Amino acid sequence: MVSSTIEVTGLSGNGPALLEVQENIVHWDRSDxxxxxxxxxxxxxxxxxxxxxxxxxxTHSVDVSSKKANGTWKLTVQDRYSTSAGYLDSWKLSF
Known part of the structure; x- marks a missing residue:
């Protein structure tokens, strides 16, 4: 499993009902x-x-309106096959 974090600061209250999460995973089989x-x-x-x-x-939309916006957000990527090759190139959150 691979994980990466983004620290969010300076926002007040909870997250939005439609938080946009953009992930760019490079993998020979994107279904893995x-x-x-x-x-x-x-x-x-x-x-x-x-x-x-x-x-x-x-890009995915997630309802995080019940969660505090500030803090450490994490993206985890788990490949179902240990012999597969791929990597998390980048990701971002749009509040």
Missing amino acids: PTVHLVAPDGTPYLLRSNSLGSSGPT
């Missing part, structure tokens, strides 16, 4: 990875689970 966004309180949000996707950046 399972991707979660993890809120600062540890709540996971499934973004993609072993489903076909287009190559290049993929």
Whole structure:
């Protein structure tokens, strides 16, 4: 599993009802990875689970209105096959 974090500061209150999460995973088989966004309180949000996707950046919308916006947000990527090759190129949050 690969994970990466983004520290969010300077926002007041909770996150939006439609937080945009953009992830760019480079993988020979885009149907392999399972991707979660993890809120600062540890709540996971499934973004993609072993489903076909287009190559290049993929954007997901997540309702995080019950979570504080500030804190450390994490993206986790789990490949279902240990012999597969790929990597998380980049990701970002748009509040």
